[in-house]
Amino acid sequence: MVYIRADRMDLSQKSYHGTNPMNLIPKIMRERIFNSLYWKERCFGLNDADVVDRAAEITHIGGTYGHTNTATPFICLALKLLRSPNRETLIAFIDQTHFKYLRALGAFVFRLIAPSADIYNYLEPLLIDLRKLRMRNQEGEFYLSFLDSFVDELLTETHVLGVPMPTLVQRHVLEAAGTLRPRDYPLYGEEEEEAERASATGAGALAQGD
Amino acid sequence: SLAASFAETVVDDTDAPGDEEEAYAAWRLRELARMKRDLDQQQQRERDQAEKLRRSTLTDEQILAENRRDPELADRFPTKPQRMA
Numbered sequence: 435m436v437y438i439r440a441d442r443m444d445l446s447q448k449s450y451h452g453t454n455p456m457n458l459i460p461k462i463m464r465e466r467i468f469n470s471l472y473w474k475e476r477c478f479g480l481n482d483a484d485v486v487d488r489a490a491e492i493t494h495i496g497g498t499y500g501h502t503n504t505a506t507p508f509i510c511l512a513l514k515l516l517r518s519p520n521r522e523t524l525i526a527f528i529d530q531t532h533f534k535y536l537r538a539l540g541a542f543v544f545r546l547i548a549p550s551a552d553i554y555n556y557l558e559p560l561l562i563d564l565r566k567l568r569m570r571n572q573e574g575e576f577y578l579s580f581l582d583s584f585v586d587e588l589l590t591e592t593h594v595l596g597v598p599m600p601t602l603v604q605r606h607v608l609e610a611a612g613t614l615r616p617r618d619y620p621l622y623g624e625e626e627e628e629a630e631r632a633s634a635t636g637a638g639a640l641a642q643g644d
Numbered sequence: 645s646l647a648a649s650f651a652e653t654v655v656d657d658t659d660a661p662g663d664e665e666e667a668y669a670a671w672r673l674r675e676l677a678r679m680k681r682d683l684d685q686q687q688q689r690e691r692d693q694a695e696k697l698r699r700s701t702l703t704d705e706q707i708l709a710e711n712r713r714d715p716e717l718a719d720r721f722p723t724k725p726q727r728m729a
Binding site: 606 | 654655656657658659667668670671672674675676678679682686689
């Protein structure tokens with residue numbers, strides 16, 4: 435007999451990118467999340483407000499790690515939010531500045547489900563958030579990153595935390611179509627030479643963290 | 645929990661009030677690197693567009709001659725596939 439557990443997949447959910455939003459996390463990772471202690475113990479029957487409490491407690495950002503592919507609390511909460519994603523809630527998570535990990539969580543889930551123009555509009559302002567984040571890579575090692583670096587990864591990389599990102603329409607295409615205004619860089623007044631020096635010394639690469 | 649306290653000992657993620665200038669300086673470098681990357685990509689797109697326009701004015705023979713000189717060009721600016729006669 436086939437039955438669906440209420441806490442797992444919400445089949446009445448409207449689809450995003452042509453699929454149930456929970457499918458945006460790949461199958462193997464999803465199974466590891468469903469099997470993780472954190473999911474079973476702390477994520478049962480959470481609503482969006484409870485997710486805030488959980489996100490305020492988390493200490494690092496990561497996908498799954500180690501040879502057992504253990505799920506981090508961060509990815510568990512992301513999957514929880516994907517069960518019935520609410521745009522307004524995610525925007526509220528992104529807009530608040532008090533909990534940096536909640537902000538990162540909101541940005542991650544928003545990147546997965548929102549249309550391209552919204553992603554640029556709501557995530558690019560986070561590029562000025564320079565707070566430190568503790569990240570965990572696939573080997574289980576912790577490293578230091580920053581909220582702006584994480585958001586930049588969301589905007590540029592094809593995979594973040596081992597999760598494939600839905601295709602993002604390139605910025606210049608949206609600008610040409612008139613849907614998006616050109617980005618105003620906070621440091622636009624600064625000389626280009628300095629930008630060149632920054633990339634020449636590899637400061638950007640170092641700051642990426644890993 | 646134990647795992648959480650372990651994480652805290654490995655990497656310090658506290659944004660201490662005294663570190664603002666240092667944190668800003670590091671962010672500034674990251675932001676400048678991003679800005680440069682975006683500018684470079686934009687300039688590359690413009691160069692490619694100009695090159696595409698230039699090649700569109702050439703004859704087939706001239707394009708083939710150019711491609712023979714620089715085989716990479718054929719990949720970067722593919723010509724329209726020819727219809728079979």
